[in-house]
Amino acid sequence: MKVLIVEDEAAIQEQLKKALNKEGYAVDQAFDGEDGLYFATEYPLDMAIIDIGLPKLNGLDLISKIREADHSFPILILTARSRWQEKVDGLSRGADDYLVKPFQIEELLARVNALLRRSSGFATPIISRGPIELNSNNKQIRMHGEELELTAYEYKVLEYLMMNPDKVVSKTELTEHLYEQDHDKDSNVLEVFVRRLRKKLDPDGQLSPIETLRGRGYRINPNL
Template sequence: MKVLVVEDEQALQDQLKAALNKEGYAVDQAFDGADGLYYAEEYPIDLAIIDLGLPKINGLDLISKIRELGKDFPILILTARSRWQEKVEGLSRGADDYLVKPFQVEELMARANALLRRSSGFSSPVIRKGPIELNSSSKQILVDGRELDLTAYEYKVLEYLMMHPEKVISKTELTEHIYEQDHDKDSNVLEVFVRRLRKKIDPEGNLKPIETLRGRGYRINPDL
């Protein structure tokens, strides 16, 4: 899943990127509101974390502009301001949640995870499809009760497919959402991830958990 962090404080940017990467998120970074708007308009984003006190375009105006573009990904506000009126204004502009600085990274991760779940239509961190159980909080995958040992990118691929169970996901879309913007994106590597996932989930070849629709992309088997 792709997270955009718009924050002008370098130290906090570094901290958030490290924490989000550790949890398996791809992170795009912007240090002012103008760059944040560019990323939001030009690149696929699953969640934006936006500081209110930004240069060039402030956080409140940035949120308004993002919503005016028709972008509906969830937005989490970061603010050093404690006045309730400013929090309400942020939510009224189109944000979905907020955190007041200073905050614990663990709380931010929990809120980010919850926003991503809800935006995909899931109320629980545990997503089930047939015998496959994915816990988006613990990043644990079970198949018929046995835990799978997945690499970070194998998990990212499966999580994105599980979060969009009725949708055919093109290679381009999947690549854009699991890699950071400056990463060398190779669709052949994506095919390797999918092939390894199939073997790990379904070693006997009975489930057919991930379908390939020629010329269109991948999806979780709707018959699971």
């Protein structure tokens, strides 16, 4: 999952990036509203974290422009302002949630997790498809009730497919949502992750949990 952070304070940017990377999120960064608008409208994103007090284009106007461009990914506001009117203004512009600075990083991560799963239509952190169970809180995968050991990128691939059920996800879309913008996006590496993931989920080759639709991409088997 890819998260855009638009925050002009370098220390907060670094803190957020480290925390999100540790949880397995790919992160793109912008330090002002104009760059934030460019990233938000030109690149695929799963959500954005936007500070209200931004240079060049303030966070509230940035949110309005993102929504006017018909982008529906969830937006979490960061604000140093505690007046209720400003929170309401942010939500009315199209934000989905807010945090007041200073905040605990654990709370931010919990809100990010909740916003992402709700935007995919899931009310709880447990996402199931047949014998596969994914817990987005602790990044744990179970197959037939038994915990599986996955690498970080194997988990990312499975999480994105599980959070987009019944959708055929192209290789391009998958790589765009797994990697940060300056990362070398090699589709051959993605194929390796998918192949290893299949072996771990289905060592006997009985279930075909991840389907390949030739020329189109991957999806979780709808018949699980």
